[in-house]
Amino acid sequence: MSTILAPPREPSGAPADVGSRRLTERVFRVRESGIIAVLALFVLVTALIQPRFVSSSNIQFILVNTAVYALVALGETMVILTRNVDLSVQSVLALSAYLSAGLFGHAHGIPIPVVFLVGLGIGLAFGMANGLMVALGRVPSLVVTLATLYIIQGIDILVVGGNEVVASSLPAGFVAIPNVTILGIPWLAIAVAAVIGAGAYYLRSYRSGRELYAIGSNPEGAQLAGIPVAKRVFTSFTLCGGIAGIGGVLWAAQYQTINTSAGGTNFSLIVIASVVVGGVAIFGGSGSAVGAAIGALLLGTINVALDVLGISDFWDQAIAGFLLLLAITLDRGISVRLAAALRKRSVRDGT
């Protein structure tokens, strides 16, 4: 970490020095570098102890298991960047999983893309409801989405009742989604990576994407700068809901038996943890969709790695929690030191 401080201490002016300084800076400015290093270290150590860990079937397993979390983390990132949070993704996912996969039983021969569209539609509808309340009502998103988490959960319980979607009612093409591979890479992972790539490009390079960062850094300032804050916040919640809806359909394809417990008890908090581990600031304004996806991948990898190493499953939650604490502590340390280093340099350069 002291390398961040090192470049500014050296005498300025030498062109070679400027070049190396830029490189170090660039590396450290990429907030994801820390998490990538942790992930690489984790994979390396596990692979050295147990080579089976990097077998293609095991990597496929990790990628497929991470896909839904990484996808929903993209939506959650968009919301968290604007200094908001969406706790309701878990219940949106569960309801979408049941309703969309249930269509196969109710309407025989329904095309799979239609089912995905239904899942998307369900998610978009709830996302819009969240977005409307947060953006127009200007009420805290934590409270609004906690309330909608409860309400959608209740709706799910009433809709599902004592029923469940069973694997036998699902068509073979749907169930195969998590298993299809292209050149040994799961098709699902490629599709999710493409969506995350598109989302990351949008956040990085589009005006409306950049504006999400501006809103999260300083909501009042963004408003004064003429950014349509309410519209952008509404859009981010809508997209987040839509993505959670799609996540529900994928969940159904992966787990096949769908009742009210789809997604699990703490899905929303796991997704938020992935996003934060991936370097997205919980109070908005910085971070990236790629980082969030790597965060999800790291948590998923830990899960499998412990299994492979023969460590009991019962350890993985504690380690994931510890890593989250480590990630935010390191992130805080790096940002404090980086800010100090940049300040020092700007003072010295007289800029």
Added chain:
Amino acid sequence: MEPDQDTSLAATVDPPPGWRSRPAAHHLMRWESGLAVVVVAIGILGVSTSPQFLTGGNMFNLGLQSGEIAIMALPMTLIIISGEIDLSVASIMGMSSALLGYLWNEHWSMLVIFVVIIAVGAAAGAINGLLITRLGLPSLAVTIGTLGLYRGVANIILGPNTISNFPTAYTNVGVNGVISPDLSFSAAVFIVLAVIFGVVLHFTPAGRSIYAMGASPEAATFAGIRVKRIKTMLFIVSGVICAVAGALLTFRLSTAVNSNGLGLELDVVAVVLLGGVSIFGGKGTIVGVVLGVLAFAGIQNALLLTSFNQEAASIPVGGLLLVSVFVPNMAALTARLRAALARRGRAAPSAIGSGHD
């Protein structure tokens, strides 16, 4: 307690005209009186749907079902008023429950076990508090991390085991009442703690300083309030109370498993917010939270007595939570809507210009 503050302010500061017509405390009291009406309505609804609603046996169940959530809501109230949040409460509860089961299985004496779980709860709270105050990390992120960490410790301690050979002397807390047979042990603990927390929050300098730091941490620091120390203390108190709640839950279920209390953290936060405590800190009362607890427990219990699916009680609870956040903002909301409509009516042609990106 709130009117006291008003009169003292009014006596020392000459209020500007119109100021006294709507002091901040009245806004707060309005939600709480509204909530009281809701609680009474739930009671009437309960009685009209089932003659059993107000019977002693049912009151016992009501207290039993929501007792632990209610107990954990009290320190959560103070933490949220101070401007922070603690999402690790249910995990501390689970860790305490797992530890209790494990040590009992190892034939430790119950008295020593109590001391150990309270110490562990305090340590868990101290870790939260120190990370938040000394490293300046956001409490939302830290306690999501410790939510995983402490639940993980519960998993490690107990693994897949279930411990259920607790002596009846302890598991009776889930069967017998205290003082009156209709008052469950956890409800009695809640009442005693609610009085203590209410007195501390509303009648002591420490309580006042909690409001001050929630309203503005910088101003509180400059006023000489030891913000970091008090916040750390609040997290430690929360850890201890959650450990106690974990013991109560274990004895009530007469079972220690690693999933005890899983997911309860959001219920605890919901109860506090339902009680009119602002998520941004600085506002809220213990009376409101007690009413929030009654509304939460009442809705669940009333539904239990009807044929309605009891698990779907989350719908009215969520609805009430939305009402709680929108009602205090209603005036500002309608004013803004009116302004937006007027602006749209005036500046219709310029709408073409705003369609960038």
